[in-house]
Amino acid sequence: MWIPALAAALVAAHHRWMVVARGQTSWKGGGFAMFSDATENDLLTSITYTSGAGSATAEVTGVKDLRLVAALAVPTEKAIRDWARHVLDTDWFVQGGVAMVCPLRFAASRVRADRVSITHRRVCFDAGARGYRSVVVREMTLAASPSGEATGDRLAS
Amino acid sequence: MIDWLRDYLGTPPDVWAPQLTLVLLLFFRPWAQHSPAGTLSSLVGVTYGLCIGAGLILTPVAHEPLFWAVLTVIHFAWIYSAYHLADNHHYLEGYWCLSLALALGGADAGDALARSATLLIGVVFLLAAVWKLASRSFRTGAFFLQSMLFDRRFLPISVWIGGLSLAVQDEHRQARTRAHQGVAFAPADLPRRLTAVAGVLTWWTIAIEMAVAIVFLAPAAFSDAARIAVLVLFCITTYVLVPVPAFGHILVLLLLVSVPDGTWRMWLLAVSCLISVTPDMLFATYPIAKRSLAARPAPPAGAAPAAMATTPH
Numbered sequence: 001m002w003i004p005a006l007a008a009a010l011v012a013a014h015h016r017w018m019v020v021a022r023g024q025t026s027w028k029g030g031g032f033a034m035f036s037d038a039t040e041n042d043l044l045t046s047i048t049y050t051s052g053a054g055s056a057t058a059e060v061t062g063v064k065d066l067r068l069v070a071a072l073a074v075p076t077e078k079a080i081r082d083w084a085r086h087v088l089d090t091d092w093f094v095q096g097g098v099a100m101v102c103p104l105r106f107a108a109s110r111v112r113a114d115r116v117s118i119t120h121r122r123v124c125f126d127a128g129a130r131g132y133r134s135v136v137v138r139e140m141t142l143a144a145s146p147s148g149e150a151t152g153d154r155l156a157s
Numbered sequence: 158m159i160d161w162l163r164d165y166l167g168t169p170p171d172v173w174a175p176q177l178t179l180v181l182l183l184f185f186r187p188w189a190q191h192s193p194a195g196t197l198s199s200l201v202g203v204t205y206g207l208c209i210g211a212g213l214i215l216t217p218v219a220h221e222p223l224f225w226a227v228l229t230v231i232h233f234a235w236i237y238s239a240y241h242l243a244d245n246h247h248y249l250e251g252y253w254c255l256s257l258a259l260a261l262g263g264a265d266a267g268d269a270l271a272r273s274a275t276l277l278i279g280v281v282f283l284l285a286a287v288w289k290l291a292s293r294s295f296r297t298g299a300f301f302l303q304s305m306l307f308d309r310r311f312l313p314i315s316v317w318i319g320g321l322s323l324a325v326q327d328e329h330r331q332a333r334t335r336a337h338q339g340v341a342f343a344p345a346d347l348p349r350r351l352t353a354v355a356g357v358l359t360w361w362t363i364a365i366e367m368a369v370a371i372v373f374l375a376p377a378a379f380s381d382a383a384r385i386a387v388l389v390l391f392c393i394t395t396y397v398l399v400p401v402p403a404f405g406h407i408l409v410l411l412l413l414v415s416v417p418d419g420t421w422r423m424w425l426l427a428v429s430c431l432i433s434v435t436p437d438m439l440f441a442t443y444p445i446a447k448r449s450l451a452a453r454p455a456p457p458a459g460a461a462p463a464a465m466a467t468t469p470h
Contacts, residue, residue, distance in 0.1 A: 001269050003259055004252040005276040011248060012284045026288065028241060030248035032281050033288035035362075035399075038300040042337050066193075066241070073241040123336045127299035127352075131344035132329075132336035 008032075023122075023137065024074045039124040041072045043080065045087060047099055047113035055114070058099035060087060075120050075137070084142040087116045117141045159423070166426070167419025169267025170274075174414050175219040175257055179212045181410055185403045187232070187247045191239040198238040205231050222262035229254040246404040252277055253411065274414040278388065279373030286366040301355035302347065307333075310399050310439070313446040319351040322453045358398075365391045373415075381416045388412050389428055400436035405429075 008030075015031025018024040025041060026033035045060040067086045071079040091110040093102040102110040120138040125131075165173060188202035208228055212219035232251040236243045256277065260269035289295045305315040306329045315321040325348060332345035365387070372379040372387050388408065396405050409429040413422050 001256075001260075001272045002276060004256045004273055005280045007255065008248070008252050008277065008280050008284070016288075026292070027245075028243065030236075030243075030245060031288060032245045032248075032284040033292075034245050034285075035304075036285075036289045036292045036295045036300065038294040038303040044337070044339075066191075070241040119339075121337065121339070123333065124294055125299045125303045125333075126342075127294075127297040127302055127355075129342070129344075130346055131342050132332050132340075133342055134336040134340060136339075 018074065022074055022076055025072070028073050039122055041075050042121045042123055043068065043071055043075070043083065044119040044121060045083075046117050047087060047092060048115040048117070049092070049094070049099075049111040049113050051094075051111060056094070058092070058094045058097050060092070060099045060116075062100050077138070077140075080118055080120060080138065080140055081142070084116045084118055084140060088113050088142060088144045113144060115141060115143045162426075163419045163423050166413070166422040170270045170414040171220070171261060171266035174270055174410075175225070175261070176213070176216070177410060177413070178253065178257065179209050179219060181406055182250065183209050183213065185406070187243075187250060188235050188239075190244075191242045192235075196238070198235060201231055201235040201238060205235065220261060222258050222260075225254055225258035225261060229258050244403075246401070246407055249277065249281060249404075249407050249411075253407065271415050271417065274411040275373050275376050275384075278408065278411050278415065279370050282366050283370035283374065286363055286370055289363050289366065295359065298352065298355040298359045301358045302351065305351060305355060306330075309443060312450070313439070313442045314354065314398060315351065316446045316450045316453075319354040320348055321351055321450060322348075323450055325351070326450070361394065365394060376415075381418065381421060385412065385416060385421060385425070389425075392428060392432060396432055396435050397439075400439050402432050402436055405432035 011030040012032060015024070015026075015029035015033065018029055019026050019031070019033070023041070025039075026037045046057055047060060048055060048057050050056075065083075065086060067079075067083045071083040091102040091107075091112060092099040093106045093109060094100075094111055099111075099113075118138075118140045119136060120140075122135045122137055124133050126133050182205075186206070188198065188205050192198040192202035205228075208224070208231060212224060212228075218224050229251060232247075232254050236247055236251060253274075256270060256273040260266045260273060263269050292300070294300050301311075305311045305319055305321065306326055312321075325346075329345045332343035335343040368387050369391050372384050376384070392405055392408065396402070406429055409425055409432065413425050413429075416422060416425070
């Protein structure tokens with residue numbers, strides 16, 4: 001009778017630890033903390049690529065990849081790095097400074113990123129101060145080198 | 158038909174709860190949320206579907222504890238494979254499958270199921286209320302303010318009760334965008350009425366969730382009628398605002414199991430049906446609320462302070 005309830009309490013304790021220690025969103029993870037927090041994780045992702053006109057930068061948008069979903073839900077260094085690697089392995093179609101996953105019909109215009117920069121930011125509405133607060137949690141840059149080593153990974157204080 | 162249903166639901170929960178649970182799982186198919194081809198989730202999803210089919214066709218199988226033990230493992234395997242996507246009601250469904258596995262193998266399965274369902278509801282609501290109390294952004298009303306400004310599901314209450322205008326919504330949208338683009342603090346003012354409604358929603362939610370937790374965690378101190386009244390009040394005041402039918406149905410199923418009377422269970426089944434149709438009724442109000450929002454005149458430039466709360470800095 002009490003085993004399922006105890007399991008629920010243990011999973012909720014793990015969820016709490018994930019929220020506090022790993023920055024996990026409170027909506028996921030079985031803690032029943034849905035509808036309790038207005039904080040949003042944001043991963044601003046931009047790529048630097050080489051085109052006929054030289055080096056250019058574009059902001060990645062409109063991606064529904066599971067690695068991005070995972071990194072937004074639990075934004076650990078590993079999850080963000082996995083997402084960054086995926087960005088480096090993806091063909092992009094760039095228009096007006098915005099990079100989208102390249103559709104087949106634009107295959108001839110596809111570009112690959114030389115470098116990807118990701119800024120993990122938390123945005124929250126502050127009811128007391130009446131405005132939106134934005135805090136940078138981590139900044140990561142990954143180059144498309146054979147080793148895929150990070151050229152910069154800064155955890156903001 | 159109604160007499161048959163009343164008699165059926167008047168039997169101990171171990172007679173009908175397994176079938177009803179399978180129908181619920183088949184209806185909402187938790188694995189459908191994430192099961193891309195060729196992944197563990199996909200394999201789990203196929204196995205899950207086959208198990209549910211077998212349990213529905215072969216009634217005796219659905220009363221075997223081993224069947225529910227297997228289903229519990231499959232259910233949590235899916236949650237593990239879709240950790241970033243699985244919602245909280247998926248966990249509750251898993252705990253309920255575990256309850257069935259443990260209770261059906263025991264001596265008084267009906268009673269064990271009823272006590273397990275009561276305890277699960279109590280624990281879930283206690284957790285929900287505690288997290289909300291612990292969250293600063295919830296206590297200050299920020300969560301509901303943000304939801305009323307941007308969540309489509311809150312649009313009817315934002316517009317018709319909170320008095321939200323397009324100008325205020327645009328101001329907040331721009332401020333939020335600036336914050337996402339890197340501005341450390343982007344101010345945006347709020348109408349008093351919207352703030353007041355958010356405050357009421359905030360404290361009502363904490364009060365009703367705490368009340369549900371108390372009446373279900375101390376079942377001896379409260380009557381069946383009290384437990385039904387509090388949980389149904391929660392369902393009405395929550396799901397009329399935000400349709401989350403999957404969560405509503407598993408809660409009503411647990412409540413069905415926890416009350417001993419067939420007539421009460423009939424009424425609760427009606428509540429369950431109401432939860433099924435609520436989303437459609439609510440979705441119909443969204444375009445009307447959107448039109449009301451668009452038609453609402455913007456406050457004249459520079460004349461906002463009379464209707465706005467003051468900014469403290």
